[in-house]
Structure formats: structure tokens, C-alpha cells
Amino acid sequence: MIFSEGIISLHHETIYQHILADKKAGGELYKHLRHQNKTYRKRYGSAHNRTGIPNRVDIDERPEEVNNRKRIGDWEADTIIGKNHKGAIVTLDERVSKLRLTFPLAGKKAQYVLDATILMLDPIKSFVKTITFDNGKEFTLHEKIAEALGCDTYFATPYSSWERGQNENANGLLRQYFPKVMELIDVTIKEVFIAVDKLNSRPKKCLNYKTPYEVFEELTGIDMKNLLGYVLMT
Numbered sequence: 001m002i003f004s005e006g007i008i009s010l011h012h013e014t015i016y017q018h019i020l021a022d023k024k025a026g027g028e029l030y031k032h033l034r035h036q037n038k039t040y041r042k043r044y045g046s047a048h049n050r051t052g053i054p055n056r057v058d059i060d061e062r063p064e065e066v067n068n069r070k071r072i073g074d075w076e077a078d079t080i081i082g083k084n085h086k087g088a089i090v091t092l093d094e095r096v097s098k099l100r101l102t103f104p105l106a107g108k109k110a111q112y113v114l115d116a117t118i119l120m121l122d123p124i125k126s127f128v129k130t131i132t133f134d135n136g137k138e139f140t141l142h143e144k145i146a147e148a149l150g151c152d153t154y155f156a157t158p159y160s161s162w163e164r165g166q167n168e169n170a171n172g173l174l175r176q177y178f179p180k181v182m183e184l185i186d187v188t189i190k191e192v193f194i195a196v197d198k199l200n201s202r203p204k205k206c207l208n209y210k211t212p213y214e215v216f217e218e219l220t221g222i223d224m225k226n227l228l229g230y231v232l233m234t
Contacts, residue, residue: 020060052137052140053135053137053139053140053142053155054140054143055143056135056142056155057152057153057154057155058154058155058157059132059154059155059156059157059163060157061154062130062132062154063130066095066129066130066132069095069096071096071129072094072096072097072127072216072219072220073094073127073128073129073130074094074095074096074129074130074131074132075092075093075094075095075121075128075130075131075132076092076093076095076131076132076164076166076167077090077091077092077093077117077131077132077133077134077139077164077167078090078091078133078134078136078164078167078168078171079091079105079108079113079134079136079138080171080174080175080178080184081108081184082178082182082183082184082185082187083180083181083182083183083184084183085107085108086107086183086184086185087104087105087106087107087183087184087185087186087187088104088105088106088107088108088112088138088184089102089103089104089105089174089178089184089187089192090102090103090105090112090113090116090117090138091167091170091171091174092117092120092121092131092167093166093167093170094127094212094216095166096215096219097207097212097215097216097219098166098170098204098206098207098212098215099200099212099213099215099216099224100170100174100196100199100200100212101120101121101196101228102120102174102192102195102196103116103117103119103120103189103192104184104187104188104189104191104192106185108136108137108138109138110137110138110139110140110141111141112138113138113139113141114141114144114145117131117145118145118148118149121149122148122149123227124220124222124224124227125149125150125151127220127222128149128150128151129151129152130151130152130153130154131145131146131149131151131152131153131154132153132154132155132156132163132164133153133154133155133156134155134156134161134164134167135155135156135158139155142155170199173199174195174196174199177191177195177198178192178195193228193229196228197225197228199212200212200213200224200225201213201225213225
């Protein structure tokens with residue numbers, strides 16, 4: 001907002017955000033928009049994108065059934081980085097079963113993240129409905145991930161890691177095995193699998209003291225412990 005000689009200049013994005021807030025509060029300002037019947041998608045994919053991620057769809061546009069954990073197949077994603085930015089691990093967490101998938105990377109390049117994400121999720125892509133990413137540049141190829149897996153992609157609000165709280169907490173647990181003082185460039189698939197297998201094998205109070213493996217299998221019929229052992233260690 002800019003004030004100049006009694007004149008107020010508003011950026012169009014500010015106006016849209018005010019209208020969206022009014023609509024959520026039960027207001028009717030949105031009815032005056034020319035495209036009032038179309039869902040407004042935040043324009044982070046434009047040339048003025050602050051994150052640099054093309055066609056980024058904000059978490060505010062994510063369906064309520066995802067937010068309420070009403071179904072299996074909605075994932076959160078991020079990466080953890082090795083000391084001196086050497087090596088990385090891409091992490092994925094399913095929101096209902098708390099199942100965690102991870103894969104070591106040579107670095108944070110978007111192509112590495114694309115390949116690893118598809119490798120991990122393709123065998124179970126019928127249970128991949130959405131992925132909510134962090135705003136790192138390593139996720140700029142999210143559209144290719146969505147196309148390969150047949151899912152929708154969303155992005156958390158910048159600097160709001162609590163919007164992917166499950167993934168953030170699980171990353172903290174993974175750091176017990178791969179601390180921040182450790183370079184990850186030489187970490188093997190087997191080492192990562194062993195660590196994540198331990199996390200997926202822990203009973204959780206929020207799962208009625210069942211393990212993520214057990215809950216995921218109950219809801220999908222897929223034995224992920226055996227599947228991970230086959231996919232990640234061959």
C-alpha cells in the first residue's frame with residue numbers, strides 16, 4: 001500500500017487477499033469479481049513469484065479433507081541438508097498413517113528430488129493424492145512430480161514450517177541418525193532405510209499404539225516394510 005498526496009495505491013494481490021478473507025468470514029465481496037465462481041489460486045507462479053517456484057499453489061487452496069486427515073494418501077515433503085551443504089535426504093510423510101519415506105541425494109538439485117520422489121511413491125501412487133512441499137528451490141519440478149504420480153501439489157506458507165508439522169517433527173527424529181554436524185554426501189540407501197525402518201516400526205500414541213507400518217497396511221493392504229526393502233535396497 002502506497003500513500004501519495006492523499007491517494008492510496010493498492011497492489012492487486014492485497015485486494016484479492018482482502019476479498020478472500022471476507023469470503024471466509026461469510027462476506028459477499030467475492031460476488032463482485034468477474035470470475036466469482038472460479039477458485040482463486042494465489043498467483044505465486046507468476047513472474048513476480050517471491051519463491052521462484054513456477055505455478056505454485058498455496059496451502060490455503062488445499063482441500064479440507066486433507067487438512068482434516070480424512071483419507072489416506074496426503075503427504076508432506078522436505079529435505080534435510082548435510083554439513084557444508086554436502087548431500088541431502090528427501091523426506092516424505094503420509095498424514096494419516098504417519099508413514100515416513102526417505103531417500104539420500106547427492107545434493108539439493110531439483111532433478112535429484114524429482115527422481116527420488118517418483119522412485120519412492122510410484123509403487124504406491126494410487127495412495128498419493130496430494131503432496132505439500134516446503135518452499136525450497138529443490139521442489140521447482142513439482143509439476144513433473146504431479147504428472148508422474150497423478151496427484152496435486154501444494155506449498156506451505158513461506159517461513160511457516162508448522163503447516164507441515166508432521167514432516168518437521170519427523171525430520172527432527174531422523175536427525176538423531178544423521179545429525180547436522182554430519183555431511184550426507186556418502187550416506188547410503190541402506191543406512192537411510194535402516195533408520196527410517198526404525199521410525200516406522202515405533203508404536204505411536206496417536207495411532208492407538210500401532211506403528212505407521214501397521215496403520216498404512218490396514219488402510220491400503222500394502223506391506224510397506226517389505227516393499228521398502230525391495231525397492232530401496234535393490
